Amino acid sequence: MSLPSTIQISQLELVEILTRLKPHLPPSLTAVDAKQGRLLCHFTAFTGREATPLAPYLTTKEFEDTEEFHRLSTVLGDIYDQAHAEWEVAAFTADMTAVIGDTPECWTTYKAARQSLDAAYDYLRSPDASQEWPSAISRLVDCQERTLAAANAFDARALEIARVTQKHLYSAYNRADALRAAGHPEGADWPIADLDAYTSTWVEQTLAESVRQLISTQETHVTKVSRLAAQ
Incomplete structure:
Protein backbone atom coordinates (compact mmCIF):
# COMPACT_ATOMS: atom_id res chain seq x y z
CA MET A 1 0.00 0.00 0.00
CA THR A 97 -15.48 -23.92 1.95
CA ALA A 98 -17.57 -24.56 5.05
CA VAL A 99 -20.93 -23.83 3.41
CA ILE A 100 -20.56 -25.30 -0.08
CA GLY A 101 -21.56 -28.76 1.11
CA ASP A 102 -23.53 -30.63 -1.54
CA THR A 103 -24.14 -27.59 -3.75
CA PRO A 104 -22.45 -29.25 -6.77
CA GLU A 105 -24.72 -32.28 -6.42
CA CYS A 106 -27.80 -30.06 -6.01
CA TRP A 107 -26.88 -28.20 -9.18
CA THR A 108 -26.35 -31.44 -11.10
CA THR A 109 -29.72 -32.74 -9.91
CA TYR A 110 -31.43 -29.53 -10.94
CA LYS A 111 -29.92 -29.54 -14.43
CA ALA A 112 -31.06 -33.13 -15.01
CA ALA A 113 -34.57 -32.34 -13.76
CA ARG A 114 -34.75 -29.22 -15.89
CA GLN A 115 -33.65 -31.14 -18.96
CA SER A 116 -36.43 -33.67 -18.37
CA LEU A 117 -38.94 -30.87 -17.87
CA ASP A 118 -37.97 -29.18 -21.12
CA ALA A 119 -38.24 -32.50 -22.95
CA ALA A 120 -41.67 -33.24 -21.46
CA TYR A 121 -42.96 -29.81 -22.43
CA ASP A 122 -41.53 -30.00 -25.94
CA TYR A 123 -43.16 -33.41 -26.39
CA LEU A 124 -46.59 -31.82 -26.01
CA ARG A 125 -46.03 -30.09 -29.36
CA SER A 126 -45.48 -33.38 -31.17
CA PRO A 127 -48.29 -35.22 -33.01
CA ASP A 128 -47.80 -38.25 -30.78
CA ALA A 129 -48.77 -36.26 -27.69
CA SER A 130 -52.36 -35.94 -28.89
CA GLN A 131 -52.71 -39.73 -28.70
CA GLU A 132 -51.88 -39.76 -24.99
CA TRP A 133 -52.64 -36.22 -23.86
CA PRO A 134 -53.61 -37.00 -20.23
CA SER A 135 -50.51 -39.15 -19.74
CA ALA A 136 -48.26 -36.56 -21.39
CA ILE A 137 -49.67 -33.84 -19.15
CA SER A 138 -49.19 -36.07 -16.10
CA ARG A 139 -45.53 -36.60 -16.99
CA LEU A 140 -45.13 -32.85 -17.43
CA VAL A 141 -46.56 -32.20 -13.96
CA ASP A 142 -44.23 -34.80 -12.45
CA CYS A 143 -41.26 -33.10 -14.13
CA GLN A 144 -42.42 -29.69 -12.94
CA GLU A 145 -42.60 -30.89 -9.34
CA ARG A 146 -39.16 -32.55 -9.50
CA THR A 147 -37.61 -29.47 -11.06
CA LEU A 148 -39.09 -27.14 -8.47
CA ALA A 149 -37.97 -29.42 -5.64
CA ALA A 150 -34.46 -29.49 -7.09
CA ALA A 151 -34.45 -25.71 -7.46
CA ASN A 152 -35.54 -25.29 -3.83
CA ALA A 153 -32.77 -27.63 -2.68
CA PHE A 154 -30.21 -25.66 -4.66
CA ASP A 155 -31.52 -22.34 -3.32
CA ALA A 156 -31.12 -23.62 0.24
CA ARG A 157 -27.39 -24.01 -0.43
CA ALA A 158 -27.24 -20.80 -2.47
CA LEU A 159 -28.67 -18.89 0.49
CA GLU A 160 -25.71 -19.92 2.65
CA ILE A 161 -23.26 -18.96 -0.10
CA ALA A 162 -24.98 -15.60 -0.51
CA ARG A 163 -24.84 -15.05 3.25
CA VAL A 164 -21.09 -15.70 3.31
CA THR A 165 -20.61 -13.43 0.31
CA GLN A 166 -22.47 -10.62 2.08
CA LYS A 167 -20.37 -11.14 5.20
CA HIS A 168 -17.19 -10.62 3.19
CA LEU A 169 -18.57 -7.88 0.95
CA TYR A 170 -15.41 -5.78 1.23
CA SER A 171 -12.94 -8.58 0.58
CA ALA A 172 -10.55 -8.32 -2.35
CA TYR A 173 -12.20 -11.55 -3.50
CA ASN A 174 -15.62 -11.70 -5.10
CA ARG A 175 -17.87 -14.75 -4.84
CA ALA A 176 -16.39 -16.45 -7.91
CA ASP A 177 -12.88 -15.95 -6.51
CA ALA A 178 -13.85 -17.49 -3.18
CA LEU A 179 -15.58 -20.43 -4.85
CA ARG A 180 -12.51 -21.04 -6.99
CA ALA A 181 -10.21 -20.84 -3.97
CA ALA A 182 -12.52 -23.30 -2.19
CA GLY A 183 -12.00 -25.78 -5.03
CA HIS A 184 -15.09 -25.08 -7.14
CA PRO A 185 -14.25 -22.89 -10.14
CA GLU A 186 -17.45 -24.14 -11.80
CA GLY A 187 -19.34 -22.25 -9.10
CA ALA A 188 -18.94 -19.07 -11.13
CA ASP A 189 -21.77 -20.44 -13.30
CA TRP A 190 -24.12 -21.29 -10.42
CA PRO A 191 -27.23 -19.05 -10.40
CA ILE A 192 -26.74 -17.57 -6.95
CA ALA A 193 -28.62 -14.36 -6.21
CA ASP A 194 -27.80 -11.60 -3.74
CA LEU A 195 -28.73 -12.28 -0.13
CA ASP A 196 -31.78 -9.99 -0.27
CA ALA A 197 -33.37 -12.23 -2.90
CA TYR A 198 -33.54 -15.08 -0.38
CA THR A 199 -34.48 -13.11 2.73
CA SER A 200 -37.08 -10.62 1.49
CA THR A 201 -40.19 -10.58 -0.69
CA TRP A 202 -38.03 -9.63 -3.67
CA VAL A 203 -37.33 -13.13 -4.94
CA GLU A 204 -37.27 -12.81 -8.72
CA GLN A 205 -33.59 -13.71 -8.86
CA THR A 206 -33.78 -17.07 -7.12
CA LEU A 207 -33.66 -20.28 -9.10
CA ALA A 208 -36.88 -21.58 -7.55
CA GLU A 209 -38.76 -18.43 -8.48
CA SER A 210 -37.58 -18.69 -12.07
CA VAL A 211 -38.91 -22.26 -12.13
CA ARG A 212 -42.25 -21.15 -10.69
CA GLN A 213 -42.54 -18.55 -13.41
CA LEU A 214 -41.68 -21.16 -16.04
CA ILE A 215 -44.31 -23.56 -14.68
CA SER A 216 -46.90 -20.80 -14.67
CA THR A 217 -46.11 -20.01 -18.30
CA GLN A 218 -46.34 -23.69 -19.24
CA GLU A 219 -49.64 -24.18 -17.44
CA THR A 220 -51.14 -21.11 -19.07
CA HIS A 221 -50.13 -22.41 -22.49
CA VAL A 222 -51.36 -25.96 -21.85
CA THR A 223 -54.69 -24.69 -20.52
CA LYS A 224 -55.20 -22.53 -23.59
CA VAL A 225 -54.29 -25.39 -25.97
CA SER A 226 -56.62 -27.77 -24.16
CA ARG A 227 -59.47 -25.24 -24.29
CA LEU A 228 -59.02 -24.52 -27.97
CA ALA A 229 -58.67 -28.21 -28.82
CA ALA A 230 -61.99 -28.95 -27.10
CA GLN A 231 -63.89 -26.45 -29.26
Missing part, protein backbone atom coordinates in the same frame (compact mmCIF):
# COMPACT_ATOMS: atom_id res chain seq x y z
CA SER A 2 1.15 3.57 -0.64
CA LEU A 3 2.33 5.72 2.21
CA PRO A 4 1.41 9.43 2.41
CA SER A 5 3.67 11.59 0.24
CA THR A 6 4.86 13.33 3.41
CA ILE A 7 6.41 10.08 4.61
CA GLN A 8 9.42 8.72 2.73
CA ILE A 9 11.18 5.70 4.17
CA SER A 10 14.36 4.00 3.06
CA GLN A 11 14.99 0.33 3.67
CA LEU A 12 17.50 1.21 6.40
CA GLU A 13 15.01 3.51 8.12
CA LEU A 14 12.38 0.82 7.84
CA VAL A 15 14.57 -1.60 9.77
CA GLU A 16 14.86 0.93 12.58
CA ILE A 17 11.12 1.59 12.55
CA LEU A 18 10.28 -2.09 12.69
CA THR A 19 12.64 -2.52 15.62
CA ARG A 20 10.77 0.22 17.47
CA LEU A 21 7.41 -1.29 16.56
CA LYS A 22 8.37 -4.91 17.24
CA PRO A 23 6.12 -5.33 20.31
CA HIS A 24 3.15 -4.18 18.25
CA LEU A 25 3.69 -6.03 14.98
CA PRO A 26 1.33 -8.83 13.91
CA PRO A 27 2.86 -12.23 14.73
CA SER A 28 2.22 -13.40 11.17
CA LEU A 29 4.51 -10.74 9.67
CA THR A 30 7.64 -12.24 8.13
CA ALA A 31 9.13 -9.37 6.13
CA VAL A 32 8.53 -5.79 5.00
CA ASP A 33 10.10 -4.03 2.03
CA ALA A 34 10.02 -0.34 1.21
CA LYS A 35 9.86 0.27 -2.53
CA GLN A 36 8.92 3.46 -4.33
CA GLY A 37 6.85 4.87 -1.53
CA ARG A 38 5.12 1.58 -0.81
CA LEU A 39 5.35 -0.94 1.96
CA LEU A 40 5.24 -4.51 0.72
CA CYS A 41 4.41 -6.83 3.59
CA HIS A 42 4.81 -10.57 3.69
CA PHE A 43 2.93 -12.81 6.11
CA THR A 44 2.71 -16.47 6.93
CA ALA A 45 -0.31 -17.92 5.18
CA PHE A 46 -3.55 -17.09 6.97
CA THR A 47 -6.17 -19.79 7.52
CA GLY A 48 -8.94 -17.28 8.03
CA ARG A 49 -9.65 -18.75 11.44
CA GLU A 50 -7.23 -16.50 13.30
CA ALA A 51 -8.41 -13.45 15.20
CA THR A 52 -8.98 -10.46 12.93
CA PRO A 53 -5.70 -8.51 12.61
CA LEU A 54 -6.35 -5.11 14.16
CA ALA A 55 -3.73 -2.44 14.73
CA PRO A 56 -3.10 -1.82 18.44
CA TYR A 57 -3.69 1.62 19.87
CA LEU A 58 -0.47 3.60 20.27
CA THR A 59 0.04 6.51 22.64
CA THR A 60 2.37 9.47 22.24
CA LYS A 61 4.02 8.53 25.54
CA GLU A 62 5.82 5.71 23.77
CA PHE A 63 7.62 8.04 21.36
CA GLU A 64 10.00 10.98 21.51
CA ASP A 65 7.78 13.50 19.70
CA THR A 66 4.58 13.91 17.71
CA GLU A 67 6.35 13.58 14.36
CA GLU A 68 7.84 10.22 15.32
CA PHE A 69 4.47 9.07 16.65
CA HIS A 70 2.79 9.99 13.38
CA ARG A 71 5.49 8.30 11.31
CA LEU A 72 5.50 5.04 13.23
CA SER A 73 1.73 4.83 13.68
CA THR A 74 1.28 5.35 9.94
CA VAL A 75 3.67 2.50 9.17
CA LEU A 76 2.00 0.26 11.74
CA GLY A 77 -1.43 1.05 10.34
CA ASP A 78 -0.27 0.23 6.81
CA ILE A 79 1.14 -3.11 7.95
CA TYR A 80 -2.11 -4.05 9.67
CA ASP A 81 -4.18 -2.92 6.69
CA GLN A 82 -2.27 -5.35 4.51
CA ALA A 83 -2.53 -8.09 7.13
CA HIS A 84 -6.27 -7.57 7.38
CA ALA A 85 -6.70 -7.67 3.60
CA GLU A 86 -4.88 -11.00 3.33
CA TRP A 87 -6.71 -12.39 6.35
CA GLU A 88 -10.06 -11.32 4.89
CA VAL A 89 -9.37 -13.27 1.70
CA ALA A 90 -8.44 -16.35 3.73
CA ALA A 91 -11.51 -15.95 5.96
CA PHE A 92 -13.79 -15.64 2.91
CA THR A 93 -12.28 -18.79 1.43
CA ALA A 94 -12.59 -20.71 4.70
CA ASP A 95 -16.20 -19.65 5.23
CA MET A 96 -17.07 -20.49 1.63
